Amino acid sequence: MLLSSTRAACSSAGFARRAASTIALKYSNALFSAALAKSPTVLTKVQSELNAISTSIKDVPELKTFVSNPTLSATDRASGLNVLFARAEGTGAKKEPVSEITKNLFAVLSDNGRLGETQGVIEGFNELVAAHKGELTVTITSAAPLPKDVQTRLEATLKQSQTALKAKSLKVENKVNPTVLGGIVVDFGDKTIDLSVASRVNKLNSLLQQSV
Structure with missing residues (x-):
């Protein structure tokens, strides 16, 4: 079965x-x-x-x-x-x-x-x-398509990371999600790097609620 x-x-x-x-x-x-x-x-x-x-x-x-x-x-x-x-x-x-x-x-x-x-x-x-094949997919999510020069620099930085160096191949995917408002969210292996405006807004809202 x-x-x-x-x-x-x-x-x-x-x-x-x-x-x-x-x-x-x-x-x-x-x-x-x-x-x-x-x-x-x-x-x-x-x-x-x-x-x-x-x-x-x-x-x-x-x-x-x-x-x-x-x-x-x-x-x-x-x-x-x-x-x-x-x-x-x-x-x-x-x-x-x-x-x-x-x-x-x-x-x-x-x-x-x-x-x-x-x-x-x-x-x-x-x-x-x-x-299993040693492939690593990195997903970059932004509110709007990234300019090509920014995309190129970001990919170069990602490829130099320790996680990427351990992989046999690296695939970079781009997603557009307006809810991030600005900045980017990078899903990288078992990690998420949240550099979005939405994340900062949420943290600010949380702090304000705690202060009330």
Whole structure:
């Protein structure tokens, strides 16, 4: 059974906890262990299938509704999963049957009423794979797109950090979130460096409330 082992598959992947719920991460860890036990090739295949499914859920409103609806009958859930698997198979000459490991994951999620955790499971799985491969993703969140010169200097600084030097590869992602107001928030391995205006405003509000 896919969930026969739920222990953490990689100690350096603890930072995945920020991206998904505790429940989702149990499935992520079990899935990672099952895929890796087969072979690195199977691990890569499962990741490709999951990412195709994730993209389909984001792009197709009906599929997003499907995974978030816990009231569907067993028959409807089975039909919906077949649509997800068809998306993961690809098209044309590249079309390949979905792995049993991926099918088992979704069978368990469906039976346990946890299809709503799908995106969290996939996020956690990707973090575990990245940690296994020695990859490190740094996410820089700002209120507006950063100027190119600022982006370049920031990336150069990050690459010189001890955490980055230990990684085999470094990937920098940029996100725009107006709620940070200004400054940046850097998610870096298991650390978060909050240099946002919103953070300073929150701290000020907290101090003011304590003073009243």
